[in-house]
Structures are given as C-alpha cells and as structure tokens.
Amino acid sequence: MSATQERPAGPTPVEEKAPSRLVPVGRFVLTLLRMPSGLFGVVVMLGFVVMALTAPLYIHPDDLSVTQATGPLLAPPQHGYPLGTDPAGRSVLLLVIWGSRTSLAIGVMATLLTMVLGATIGLVAGHYQGRTGRLLMHVTDWFIALPGLPLAIALAAVLGQGAASITIAIAVTSWTGTARLVRAQTLAVGARPFIERARALGATDTQLITRQVLPNVMPLILVSSTLTVASAILAEATLTFLGLGDPTSVSWGSLLNNAFMQGAVTAGAWWYLIPPGIAILIIVLGFTLVGRAVEHALNARVQSR
Amino acid sequence: MSLVVQPEVPTVSGPEEGPERSDFWVYLARKVGAAIVSFIMLLVVGFIIFSLMPSDPVSALTRGRPTSDAQMNHLRSELGLDKPLWERFLTFVGHTLSGNLGYSYEYHQPVSTLIADRLWPTLLLMGSSTLISIWLGMWLGIRAGWHPGSALDRSASAVSLALWSVPTFWLGLILLVVFGSGTVAGIPAIFPAGGMQTHGTAGGLALSHITDVAWHLVLPCLTLVAVIFAQYVTIMRSSIIDERGNPYLLTARAKGLRDEVVRRRHAVPNALLPSVTVIFLQIGGMIGGAITVEVVYSWPGLGYLTFTALRIPDLQLLEGTFIVFSAAVIVCNLIADLLYRALDPRVRRQ
Numbered sequence: 001m002s003a004t005q006e007r008p009a010g011p012t013p014v015e016e017k018a019p020s021r022l023v024p025v026g027r028f029v030l031t032l033l034r035m036p037s038g039l040f041g042v043v044v045m046l047g048f049v050v051m052a053l054t055a056p057l058y059i060h061p062d063d064l065s066v067t068q069a070t071g072p073l074l075a076p077p078q079h080g081y082p083l084g085t086d087p088a089g090r091s092v093l094l095l096v097i098w099g100s101r102t103s104l105a106i107g108v109m110a111t112l113l114t115m116v117l118g119a120t121i122g123l124v125a126g127h128y129q130g131r132t133g134r135l136l137m138h139v140t141d142w143f144i145a146l147p148g149l150p151l152a153i154a155l156a157a158v159l160g161q162g163a164a165s166i167t168i169a170i171a172v173t174s175w176t177g178t179a180r181l182v183r184a185q186t187l188a189v190g191a192r193p194f195i196e197r198a199r200a201l202g203a204t205d206t207q208l209i210t211r212q213v214l215p216n217v218m219p220l221i222l223v224s225s226t227l228t229v230a231s232a233i234l235a236e237a238t239l240t241f242l243g244l245g246d247p248t249s250v251s252w253g254s255l256l257n258n259a260f261m262q263g264a265v266t267a268g269a270w271w272y273l274i275p276p277g278i279a280i281l282i283i284v285l286g287f288t289l290v291g292r293a294v295e296h297a298l299n300a301r302v303q304s305r
Numbered sequence: 306m307s308l309v310v311q312p313e314v315p316t317v318s319g320p321e322e323g324p325e326r327s328d329f330w331v332y333l334a335r336k337v338g339a340a341i342v343s344f345i346m347l348l349v350v351g352f353i354i355f356s357l358m359p360s361d362p363v364s365a366l367t368r369g370r371p372t373s374d375a376q377m378n379h380l381r382s383e384l385g386l387d388k389p390l391w392e393r394f395l396t397f398v399g400h401t402l403s404g405n406l407g408y409s410y411e412y413h414q415p416v417s418t419l420i421a422d423r424l425w426p427t428l429l430l431m432g433s434s435t436l437i438s439i440w441l442g443m444w445l446g447i448r449a450g451w452h453p454g455s456a457l458d459r460s461a462s463a464v465s466l467a468l469w470s471v472p473t474f475w476l477g478l479i480l481l482v483v484f485g486s487g488t489v490a491g492i493p494a495i496f497p498a499g500g501m502q503t504h505g506t507a508g509g510l511a512l513s514h515i516t517d518v519a520w521h522l523v524l525p526c527l528t529l530v531a532v533i534f535a536q537y538v539t540i541m542r543s544s545i546i547d548e549r550g551n552p553y554l555l556t557a558r559a560k561g562l563r564d565e566v567v568r569r570r571h572a573v574p575n576a577l578l579p580s581v582t583v584i585f586l587q588i589g590g591m592i593g594g595a596i597t598v599e600v601v602y603s604w605p606g607l608g609y610l611t612f613t614a615l616r617i618p619d620l621q622l623l624e625g626t627f628i629v630f631s632a633a634v635i636v637c638n639l640i641a642d643l644l645y646r647a648l649d650p651r652v653r654r655q
Binding site: 148151159243276284 | 342592618
C-alpha cells in the first residue's frame with residue numbers, strides 16, 4: 001500500500017513555506033494507526049461511539065423500563081439474556097449498551113467544558129505575562145491543591161442531582177492540568193520569531209492569540225482532551241455511583257449504584273456488577289491509548305523536524 | 306483515582322543570596338505563607354459553595370421536617386444568615402479556625418466531634434495502604450526502570466495502565482463479591498463483607514480486637530493498594546530511567562561492581578529524591594479513592610461519613626469533611642515542599 005511511500009526516508013529539511021494543512025493531518029493519522037496501541041484505541045473509541053449512537057435502533061424503551069421488562073428477576077446469564085438480568089428483570093447487556101450513551105455524553109461534555117475553561121485561562125495567562133498572568137497562575141495553583149473528589153462532591157451536592165451538575169463538577173475539578181499545559185506551550189510559542197513579526201505588523205492581542213498562538217497550541221489541546229475524556233468518564237462513574245447522578249437515567253455509574261444499593265453484592269450477582277466496570281475499563285483504556293499515541297506521534301513529528 | 310492531582314515536582318525559584326541558614330528560614334516562611342494563603346482560598350471556596358450557592362440553607366437544613374415560620378426565622382438568625390456577607394464570612398473563618406465546623410442536625414452532634422470520631426479509621430486505612438503501595442510501587446518501579454523494555458517493565462506498565470482505567474469502587478465491589486459474599490464460584494466468604502469490626506465485639510487494645518480489625522482491613526486495603534501502587538511504579542520507573550544515563554553509574558560499573566549493587570547502592574538513592582516528594586503530593590489524590598472504598602466496604606471513616614452526609618444531604622457535615630480533606634492535602638503539599646529541600650542539597654545551594 002502507500003505505507004512505504006509515506007514513511008520519510010530520514011530527517012527531511014525544514015520547509016520555510018507553510019505546507020497545505022491537510023497533508024500533515026493525513027500523515028499524522030497514518031502514524032497513529034500504524035501504532036498497535038493507537039489502532040486499538042481508535043477502534044475502541046469508534047466502536048463505542050457507533051454503539052451509543054445506534055442503540056435506539058435495536059433497544060426498545062420497554063426493555064429499559066423497570067415496570068415493563070419481562071425477564072426473570074436478578075437471574076444469571078441464560079438464553080436470551082447473555083449477561084443476565086437486574087432485580088427488575090431488565091437485560092444487563094441492553095442496560096450496559098444504553099448506559100454508554102449517558103456516560104459518553106457526560107464524558108465528552110465535561111471534556112469540552114474543561115478544555116474551553118483550561119485553554120482560555122492558559123492562553124490568557126501565557127499571553128499576558130504581567131499581573132494578570134501571575135494572578136491566573138496563582139488561582140490555578142490553588143485549585144490544583146484542592147482534592148478533586150471532595151470538591152466535586154461538594155459542588156454536585158449543592159447544585160443538586162443530575163447530569164448538568166456532574167458535568168460542571170468534573171470541569172471545575174479538571175481544568176487546572178490543561179491550563180498549565182496550555183500556558184507552558186503559549187509561553188514557548190510566544191518566544192518564537194513569527195509572533196514578533198505579527199506584532200510588528202500591527203496585530204492586536206486578540207488576533208495574536210486566536211490566529212498565531214491558538215493553532216500552535218491546538219495539537220496539545222487535542223492530546224490533553226483525549227486523556228481528559230478518559231478521566232471524565234471515570235469521574236462520572238464515581239460521582240454517579242455515590243448517588244449524585246440523575247436517578248432516572250441509565251449510565252454505567254448508576255447501574256453500579258443500583259447494583260450496590262439493591263444488594264447485588266450479598267446476592268453474589270456478579271453478572272450485574274462486572275459488565276459496567278468492564279465497559280468503563282475498555283473505553284477508558286481506549287481513550288488513554290489514543291491520547292498516548294497522539295502524544296507520541298506529535299513528539300515524533302517534532303523530533304523529525 | 307480519577308480525579309487525581311497531577312504530580313508536579315515542586316520547583317524552587319528565586320535567586321536569594323546569602324548564607325544557607327538564613328536561606329532556609331526564608332524558604333520555610335515562603336512555603337508556610339503559601340500554605341496559609343491556600344487555606345484562606347479554601348475557606349473562600351468553601352464559603353462560596355456552601356453558604357452562597359444554596360438558595361436557602363435553612364430550608365435545606367429542615368427539609369422533610371415540619372417547621373414553623375418562626376422556627377425558620379429563629380434558625381436563620383442563629384446561623385447569622387440575616388447579617389451582611391462580609392460579617393458572615395468573618396464569622397465562618399473564626400468558627401473554622403477555632404475548630405467549630407457547625408452542627409449536624411441529622412446526627413445531633415457537632416460536626417467536629419463526628420469528624421474526630423471518624424478520623425482514625427480513615428488514617429488507618431490510608432496509612433496502611435499508602436505504606437504497602439509505596440513499598441510495592443518502588444520495588445516494581447526500580448526493577449522496571451532499570452531495564453526499560455524488558456518483560457517485567459512491559460507487564461508492569463500494562464498492569465498499571467489497566468488498574469488506572471478501572472474505577473476504584475468497582476474493583477472494591479468485585480473483590481467484595483468474590484471474597485466477601487461466599488456466593489460466587491464456590492469461593493467461601495474468606496473476608497468479612499464490610500465494617501471495621503465484628504458486630505458486638507468489644508473494642509480496646511485486646512489482641513483479638515486488633516486481629517479482627519486487621520481482618521476487616523484486608524479487602525479495603527487491597528483495593529486501595531491495587532489502584533495507587535501503579536502511580537508509584539510510574540514515578541519510580543521514570544526517575545530511575547533518568548538516572549540510568551549518568552556517568553557516575555559507568556564509574557561504578559568500571560569499578561567492577563555487580564549490576565545489582567550498582568542499582569541498589571548508586572542509582573536508587575539518587576532516584577529516590579524526586580520520588581519522595583511526589584509521593585507526598587499523591588496523597589491528595591488518594592483521598593478520592595479512599596472515599597469510594599470506604600463506601601463500598603462501609604468502613605466507618607471520613608469517606609463513609611461524607612457519603613452518608615451526601616445522601617441526606619447534610620450540607621454542614623459535607624462542608625466539614627470538605628474542609629478537613631482539603632486542609633490535609635495542603636499540609637501534605639507543604640511537607641512535600643519542605644522534604645524536597647531537606648533531602649536535596651542541590652536545591653539548597655541554588
């Protein structure tokens with residue numbers, strides 16, 4: 001295939017002209033897919049997204065309803081119920097598939113919020129290096145010192161049960177890492193000559209940030225966001241397990257919360273406890289591996305320059 | 306585990322000149338000052354979350370109980386809710402500093418008493434699991450980092466990654482259902498299903514009581530260790546890898562020392578330096594894991610107290626545990642900063 005053609009024969013000389021933006025992206029994706037861990041991660045990510053999006057096509061609302069479900073109560077895996085049933089007679093397999101929708105949605109929303117918050121603060125703190133930047137970094141450091149879960153619990157408890165409060169709680173506790181990363185990169189980019197050139201040509205601060213700095217910080221934000229999705233999904237599961245989630249919606253955390261509260265442990269209902277956790281394990285592993293592979297691919301690109 | 310504070314090796318900056326002795330006091334004062342500022346910020350955040358964000362703390366307090374308007378008003382003035390904001394904040398700061406964390410209407414006890422009662426179980430659980438994780442993590446991390454890419458290194462990394470990707474509480478649930486319920490795959494209930502002691506046994510320092518508590522400690526401790534030790538493996542591994550390329554190791558080898566001696570006597574002491582401080586910084590992240598593990602095993606500590614406060618919800622109690630957890634992290638970070646300087650003479654000379 002084109003694999004041999006794509007691989008550079010050695011360190012190529014740096015081109016002064018800006019190449020087309022799409023060529024490096026294509027090459028980058030190829031590098032990513034050539035790594036076994038990257039490929040595995042991408043397949044897992046896409047698999048779960050497809051599963052979550054297509055779930056309404058083959059899961060009837062009656063299957064998820066506590067009153068309408070027709071299966072045996074809290075029964076081990078058997079014909080028709082490959083992963084057994086819960087105490088209301090619902091199929092655990094269908095519940096876990098349906099749960100991916102809420103878990104992924106909250107994970108992605110919380111990550112978006114985290115990135116917007118973290119990137120904005122990081123960019124501003126890195127660009128305005130005077131009093132504003134110092135103050136913002138102090139605030140970031142204070143937030144880093146606060147323990148994440150107790151803060152998230154406190155926030156979610158005050159905001160009330162529900163997906164929105166969990167999303168906010170996750171974002172408020174996880175933006176600090178992104179902010180520091182983005183600030184460091186902004187400082188590094190700010191020292192490069194093209195920023196000085198743009199400034200000399202009369203670019204305003206806003207133009208500098210959005211047109212010059214942001215595109216150079218973007219790859220880093222991407223890496224950070226895939227890793228953040230992983231930890232946001234974990235955090236969602238933890239907060240929902242503690243009972244802070246929307247009690248009516250089905251997510252992996254709420255399944256485990258139900259299982260725990262309804263005595264699945266003493267009943268020895270391992271089929272109710274294992275699947276949601278395995279789902280979390282696989283998807284978090286997938287996002288983490290993609291994040292690491294992207295990081296690796298970016299580093300390789302930087303080194304080959 | 307999921308909401309882990311990013312490990313961040315403290316950087317020492319500031320080009321202070323002068324004799325080492327006075328330098329130390331400057332450093333100490335600056336770090337303690339920073340910790341005090343953090344604590345004030347913590348109080349501000351706590352005040353915002355628990356006093357400003359709930360629309361009406363009194364109706365939250367009296368939820369589910371028949372309360373007359375007069376009683377509500379009395380409670381409002383008792384809590385100082387009719388005073389201006391700055392006065393409320395100052396009262397809150399004053400109370401917190403004097404150890405008054407409020408009154409739990411659910412337990413009919415002061416919050417500080419409740420917290421003091423639950424402190425020891427949490428310290429026991431976190432202390433024992435931290436010690437075991439540090440030992441295990443260093444043992445594995447040193448060996449993995451010494452030969453990066455070896456079978457041991459790769460399997461240690463894979464296990465660490467897998468355990469990182471698992472929610473702590475889920476691991477606890479699985480261990481509990483397998484070893485504590487006696488209903489899965491014919492495995493008998495080897496360990497108790499929860500709590501800290503067998504019901505109805507006397508406390509005290511009797512040997513039977515101590516073994517009973519230790520027996521109850523096994524599963525929660527194992528769960529926490531499984532989740533935390535991976536971080537220590539990663540830290541130790543990378544700091545050993547950093548040391549590996551140094552010329553002094555070549556010298557040690559040239560002297561004809563065995564590989565194991567080079568590692569143990571020359572590489573490890575230097576690699577320990579950055580790890581020690583990171584370990585203290587990690588303790589903050591452990592608290593999250595401890596909360597969920599205590600919930601799963603109904604371990605009567607601060608995490609379980611937080612959980613019960615959350616279910617009611619008892620905001621005063623939640624505020625108390627939030628402040629105690631956060632203050633503990635601030636103290637740990639301060640210790641990390643001070644240790645870093647005490648252990649590494651190079652930092653002192655800067």
